[in-house]
């Protein structure tokens with residue numbers, strides 16, 4: 001049984017994750033990403049998403065420190081077990097609580113907000129529920145188990161097992177005495193990896209890293225009534241005044257000096273024709 005859970009199952013899940021992701025990337029480009037539900041509900045999305053994403057960022061950092069860096073490295077650096085666990089429990093605990101609260105808010109929002117629920121798929125609920133269980137169990141281990149039962153040194157068991165898995169020689173015996181919540185945390189993590197290609201979680205592979213440096217997108221109003229001042233640019237000489245299209249001031253950005261065409265007006269006209 002240990003061979004199944006700690007060798008066969010993780011590799012099978014990773015194989016499904018890699019092949020499924022490649023398949024979806026090649027054949028499912030149109031649905032790739034995480035379809036935004038901001039237009040349906042904004043307030044709880046903002047709270048939940050911020051808590052979840054900031055929390056998970058620090059949790060990932062903690063997993064690298066605790067699972068990928070061997071205990072011997074900390075010993076060589078003179079970091080005592082007490083100092084490590086104090087930092088891991090406080091920082092990891094706070095990050096875990098933030099991620100858990102954020103994920104719970106997102107899950108409840110998806111269940112109880114009618115507009116969001118009606119625009120959700122089964123895969124949205126499966127992904128969010130699994131994610132919540134993984135995070136809640138990890139946080140329970142860090143916050144509850146370590147403080148109630150006593151500190152658990154995962155750097156001697158789960159850590160070497162994870163590194164063994166990456167280096168293709170996992171030792172299932174290392175996982176034998178691991179607390180049950182942590183075992184379930186790891187098993188559900190691989191289940192999450194296996195289902196992720198078929199859910200909105202594929203967006204983790206398309207993190208918008210260039211977002212802060214890219215040129216801003218200018219939005220145009222559909223019917224000539226402008227929703228944002230970004231639409232106007234006071235420094236564009238010779239552009240017609242915005243009230244030309246129903247705006248209230250400034251100049252129209254879409255004005256092309258070379259052709260003398262007002263792109264926004266042309267686009268609006270085309271839309272009107274289309275609707276008619």
Ligand code: HEM
Nearest residue numbers: 059062092093096134135138139141142154158162186189
């Ligand atoms: C091979 C995969 C993973 C392994 C082996 C693993 C293992 C662990 C371990 C050993 C802990 C620390 C428990 C303690 O403090 O005693 C932990 C905590 C935690 N894990 Fe994981 N984990 C994995 C994947 C994940 C994933 C994918 C997520 C989130 C999506 C996650 C979220 C958490 C959270 C929120 C905590 C509590 C906060 C913290 O200590 O960082 N884990 N996990």
